[in-house]
Amino acid sequence: MEIARRNLVRWFSGRRLVRAEADDTRIFRGAERRHFEELSGRLESLVRRGKYLLFAFEGGRGLMGHLGMTGKFVRRTEGQVEPHSRARFHLDDGHVIHFSDPRMFGRMEPAPAPLLRTLDPVGLLGRDPLADGLTAGQLAEAVGSSRQPLKVALMDQERLAGLGNIHAAEALFRAGLHPSREPGSLTPAEWKRLVQAIRATIDFGLKEQEGEEPVYLEEGRSENPFLVYGRAGGPCSQCGTPVESFTQGGRTTHFCPKCQPRSGVHASKPRAGKR
DNA sequence: ACCGCTGTTCTCCG
DNA sequence: TCGGAGAACAGCGG
Numbered sequence: 001m002e003i004a005r006r007n008l009v010r011w012f013s014g015r016r017l018v019r020a021e022a023d024d025t026r027i028f029r030g031a032e033r034r035h036f037e038e039l040s041g042r043l044e045s046l047v048r049r050g051k052y053l054l055f056a057f058e059g060g061r062g063l064m065g066h067l068g069m070t071g072k073f074v075r076r077t078e079g080q081v082e083p084h085s086r087a088r089f090h091l092d093d094g095h096v097i098h099f100s101d102p103r104m105f106g107r108m109e110p111a112p113a114p115l116l117r118t119l120d121p122v123g124l125l126g127r128d129p130l131a132d133g134l135t136a137g138q139l140a141e142a143v144g145s146s147r148q149p150l151k152v153a154l155m156d157q158e159r160l161a162g163l164g165n166i167h168a169a170e171a172l173f174r175a176g177l178h179p180s181r182e183p184g185s186l187t188p189a190e191w192k193r194l195v196q197a198i199r200a201t202i203d204f205g206l207k208e209q210e211g212e213e214p215v216y217l218e219e220g221r222s223e224n225p226f227l228v229y230g231r232a233g234g235p236c237s238q239c240g241t242p243v244e245s246f247t248q249g250g251r252t253t254h255f256c257p258k259c260q261p262r263s264g265v266h267a268s269k270p271r272a273g274k275r
Numbered sequence: 276a277c278c279g280c281t282g283t284t285c286t287c288c289g
Numbered sequence: 290t291c292g293g294a295g296a297a298c299a300g301c302g303g
Contacts, residue, residue, distance in 0.1 A: 026297080051283080069283050070299080084299085103298045105283055121284085148292080157284085164282055229282095250294075252280085278303090286296080 001162070002130060003209045004073050005048045008097070011075050012043040015091045017057065022087035027071075027101060027108045035110035036087060039063060044113075050125045050161025054116040062113030064122065068105025074098050125161035129198050134160075136192040144183050144191075151179035152249040163198070165251045166229045171201040173228040178260045179253045228254045 020039040022028075028036065041058030048054070055063040076082050078094050085098040087108050099108060111119060126142055127134060142160055146153035154160060154168040163171065172179050174197035177190060186194070208225050224230045227237050232245035236256040245254045 066283080068298095069281070071283095102300065103281090103283095105298070107284095152292095155283095166282055249292085251283090280302085281300090284297095286294105288294085289292095 001048055001051050001053065001067060002206060004067065005046055005053055006210075007075075008043070008053075008073055009046050011095065011097055012046075012091070015093050015095075016041055017043065017089050018092050019090040020088070021090070022099075022108070023085075025086050026104050027086050027099070027106055029107055029109060031109040031111065035061075036063065036108060039089075039110065047117075048128075048131065049117070049122055050128055050157055051164070052122050052125070054113075054122070056113035056116070060113050062111050062116045064107070064109045064111060064116055064119055065099070066107040068101060068103065068107065070103045071099060071101035071106030074100055121157070124158050126157065126159045128161040129195075130162065130202055134195055134198065136188065136195045139195045139198070140186065140188070140191040144186065146183045148183070149179060149248055150177060150181040150183050150186075151253055153183050155249070155251075162202075165253075166226060167198075167201050167205065169229045169254050170204075170227055171197045173197075173256060173260060174200055176259055176261075178262045179248060179255050180262065228256060230254065 017040050020037050022033055022036050024033055039057050039061050043055060044058055045056040046053060047056075051066060053065040055065065057063075074082060074097070076096050076098060078090065078096055080096070082098040082100050084100045084102040086101050086104065087099040089097040091097065099106070116122065127138060139160070143150075143153045146156065146159065148156070151168050151172055154163050154171065155165065169179065171194065175190070175193040177186075177194060228243055231237070231243040232254050234243055235241070236243055236259060239256065239258050241256055241258040243254055243256055245252050247253070
């Protein structure tokens with residue numbers, strides 16, 4: 001999301017939005033497409049809160065965006081077709097920015113710019129490690145009270161905003177913490193390791209993804225850039241032990257049983273990894 | 276060709 | 290309240 005924000009800022013810089021138009025799809029949820037199509041002029045600010053983007057256009061019109069699982073913003077030239085394009089910003093430099101999203105889990109919801117930050121669920125988001133900074137104490141306070149498994153708690157956007165399935169797994173691997181740890185059982189030293197691991201994971205992701213296109217999904221890119229995510233059955237990048245996977249909160253969790261030892265975890269059943 | 280995955284979140288139950 | 294299951298949807302790889 002942060003990479004998407006940076007790309008959009010660059011693409012809009014010094015340009016004007018001359019026409020916004022969109023197909024009538026569920027990406028608008030409750031909001032009205034015609035308000036999207038009323039957007040125009042300069043992009044005055046683009047703020048990211050967790051996985052949400054808040055656009056403020058000249059004239060006070062705004063937009064809340066979310067990429068869902070498969071949404072992305074791509075820049076094309078006028079007339080070029082983009083598969084699964086759902087909404088489009090036509091700029092005065094001959095470029096068109098498409099919001100492309102095959103599964104339509106993403107969202108584009110126009111709203112008056114001054115109201116964007118107060119919108120549910122944006123108003124419910126927890127601290128954003130990148131935008132707000134995050135100390136070990138703040139992390140412990142936000143996540144330590146959860147009775148969910150640690151990884152599930154890390155992904156709870158009301159506790160901490162921005163971590164998804166990949167980054168949560170990666171951060172836990174870097175911190176050497178088992179995903180099923182009870183948040184209340186972490187020591188101050190472990191919170192410190194975790195906060196540093198979250199920072200490292202975000203930094204790595206930003207470096208990895210910089211450029212115009214979403215790298216991991218980019219065509220031709222088949223290499224897995226992550227330390228444990230998607231490596232079930234393969235060797236741990238650190239110790240060679242086979243990476244395992246299991247389901248937590250409806251999502252697949254990948255971890256190394258040796259680097260992320262179980263201590264004080266509640267019962268769960270790792271299965272040998274596939275792939 | 277079919278099956279079972281998938282970078283998310285919301286709603287509906289018990 | 291909380292937590293798990295299912296749903297919303299389409300594509301891709303085994």
